[in-house]
Amino acid sequence: MVINSDGTQMGVMSKRAAIELAYSQNLDLLCVAAKAKPPVCKVLDYGKYHFQQQKKEKEAKKKQHVVEIKSLRLSPIIDTHDFETKVKHAKNWIESGMKVRIDMRFRGRMMTRQEVGREIMNNFIQEMAEIAIVEKKPSLEGNTMSTVLAPKKK
Known part of the structure; x- marks a missing residue:
């Protein structure tokens, strides 16, 4: 099946023709459609x-939203003011649509x-509970406990 450059169907013809x-x-x-019966070919530049x-493809790539x-x-021995500062930074990032990964190194x-570190991590999660959800629960990997918070769907 051959389609002309202006879009009209020319009909079924041999490859040589x-x-x-x-x-x-x-x-x-x-x-354009090799698996169709008969195969569809188009005359074009x-x-x-x-x-x-x-x-x-470039236009589609522009419209993609990449989550940072x-x-x-x-x-585990963080002071209250430092803790509040970190919470404030995390809230700003969550509100702007980013995910936040919290690491605690022992x-x-x-x-x-x-258990002290886990308590601090849980306090952090509770401070963020109104605007964020826990995407990955706190888990210990080696000597680092980590969790991931994501913005709540609106």
């Missing part, structure tokens, strides 16, 4: 077609007091 038709119009023959395809993940590091003898 289709190529000659395209050649006589100084255009290319492009197979391939350079122009390729350029339009690239333009469509910001990272915060807490400590060093040396702090590993024996993981």
Whole structure:
């Protein structure tokens, strides 16, 4: 099945006849549906077609929304003012649509007091509860406890 450059169907023809038709119009023959019965080919300017395809892909890429993940590091021995400052930063990021990853690193003898770190992590999550949801629950991986908070759907 051959489709002309202006969109009219030329009908079913042999491969050689289709190529000659395209050649006589100084255009290319492009197979658009190879698995169809019969295969569908179109007579067109391939350079122009390729350029339009690239333009469509670029436009689609512009419309994509990439979610950025910001990272915060807490400590099991964090002071209240430092804690409030980190909460404030995290709230600003969440409100602007970003995800926030909170890490808490245990060093040396702090590993024996993981419950203190877990309590601080839970306090942080409760402070953020009104605007964020927990995407990944706090979990210990090696000597680092981490969690991911995402903005609530509106």
